[in-house]
Each structure stands twice: as structure tokens, then as C-alpha cells.
Amino acid sequence: MNTAQAIQRVIILGIDGAGAYMKEADTPHIDALLQGGSSTYGAQTVYPSNSGECWGSLLHGVGPEKHKAQAYIQNNAQMPADPASASLFRRVKAAYPNSPMGAFVCWAPILTGAIEELDGVVKHAAPDADLVPVIGAFIREQPAFRLLFVQLDDVDAAGHKHGFGTAGQLQAITRADAQIGEIVRALAAAAMLDDSLIVVTTDHGGGGARTHDHGSDHPKDMTIFWGCRGPGVAAGAELDGVSIRDTAAVALHALGLPLPEGGEAKLPEGLFL
Numbered sequence: 001m002n003t004a005q006a007i008q009r010v011i012i013l014g015i016d017g018a019g020a021y022m023k024e025a026d027t028p029h030i031d032a033l034l035q036g037g038s039s040t041y042g043a044q045t046v047y048p049s050n051s052g053e054c055w056g057s058l059l060h061g062v063g064p065e066k067h068k069a070q071a072y073i074q075n076n077a078q079m080p081a082d083p084a085s086a087s088l089f090r091r092v093k094a095a096y097p098n099s100p101m102g103a104f105v106c107w108a109p110i111l112t113g114a115i116e117e118l119d120g121v122v123k124h125a126a127p128d129a130d131l132v133p134v135i136g137a138f139i140r141e142q143p144a145f146r147l148l149f150v151q152l153d154d155v156d157a158a159g160h161k162h163g164f165g166t167a168g169q170l171q172a173i174t175r176a177d178a179q180i181g182e183i184v185r186a187l188a189a190a191a192m193l194d195d196s197l198i199v200v201t202t203d204h205g206g207g208g209a210r211t212h213d214h215g216s217d218h219p220k221d222m223t224i225f226w227g228c229r230g231p232g233v234a235a236g237a238e239l240d241g242v243s244i245r246d247t248a249a250v251a252l253h254a255l256g257l258p259l260p261e262g263g264e265a266k267l268p269e270g271l272f273l
């Protein structure tokens, strides 16, 4: 199968702070979505395991020292169109200048600190529960979109409040799963489930060096869930050595575009048929 032709759009559904605790939580909607695709509870994020660094690496396919999203976020600054590192949005925009794209997040700094200022990208920040209907409206009203990025934040907040991996956080993961179920229903209603590449993942875990925090190089902070489905994606592949940076490579490959320069982002072995 020619993957690039079969896939019309890429959808990245991100759950902040879920780490590999997805494995212990009840996630029926995500499980159903990824049935027929491939996933792993052993993917790795980048160090330090904080959201600016990690979402930046997912969106750019390079490490924090190159994309520098954390610095723009800390300074409340707009990420410039740096020639050293382009986000997925900038790369897709260059290839498909007339295609709409959407970034819907709870943690607003991502929108300016990790994504360049680009025409045709709908950027929206709202609490998780309010975000879901807005995403549904975007799917209905902008069906020609090429890239949709979602970041839900309540799971990270629950980890900081109750402790990462605790029952309180696992319940938050299940609530996020239900919200992803709502997004999937909107995609199904728009007949987009069969020609989209969909990634479900998280930026980092937590509870490693500190029970209520993350940022360290402890495996509980660094290990993340990563799953993918779509045309040309293998079913039940054993995914080894996946990095959060590889998300960018997978997304670009799915849209028929070259991978980020430097080789930090790679296609997970065995993911594509």
C-alpha cells in the first residue's frame, strides 16, 4: 500500500503527564481506537521530562537543545521561524499551503512557544472539557485539515495533585479516555477514521524522583505510552526503542513529506507495513 496516498490527514491526540500509567488505567476508547494498530508502553521521552521540552520534541522531531520551545515558553515568547528547527505545522504548511490545521490545547504556552506563527493554523486553548466540543466543530467545519494536534492536561494536574500513578490519576486517565472517545465519534461522523493516521501518546510520566512531580531522568518520568493506527500501519507490531521525537517522523512520512534533518526522529521499526 502506498501509505502517503492513502492517508489524508494526521491526528495527534496527546494526554499530558500520563507516562506509561495508561497501562494501569481503564481506557476502553483508546483501546478500541488502536485495535488494528500498534502501541507500546515502553517509548521514551526526552530529558528533562517537562512539558515544554517534551511537546516541543514531539512537534519538531528533535531534542530540546535544538527546538528550544521550553525557553520560548518560559519567556512567554513567540517561537520564531528558526531555520534550525521547524515544527510539524511549519513543515506541513510549506507542503500544503492551503490546507487548514488545528492545535487545540489546555496548556496555552504550547501554542506560541512550541509552534511558529502561521496562517491557516487554528490555535485554541481551553480546559479539557471545553476543548472537546471545539475540536468536534473544527472536524466538522474544516474537513480538509491535514494536521490536528490535541493536548489534554487534566491527567498531569491529577498527577501533581494526587501523585503520579495513584488511583486519583488513573481515574483522570479514564476521563481523558472518554474525551478521546468523543473526538473519535466526531471523526467517525465525518468518515475520517479510515484515511487518517492517528497517534495517541503523552509527553512524560511522573512519580520517579518525586511522587507528585516529573522532570527527572527516572524511568517513571521518562517512559511513555505511544500508539498509532492508520492505513499502512501494522497491527500489533512489537515497537522497540520508540522516542517521542519519532512522532514527527511518523506524521511527516504519513503525509508524504521528508523526515526532519539530522536523523533524531526515525520511523519506528515495523510500524509501517
Ligand SMILES: [Zn+2]
Residues within 6 Å of the ligand: 017, 051, 156, 157, 160, 214
Ligand atoms: Zn506537570
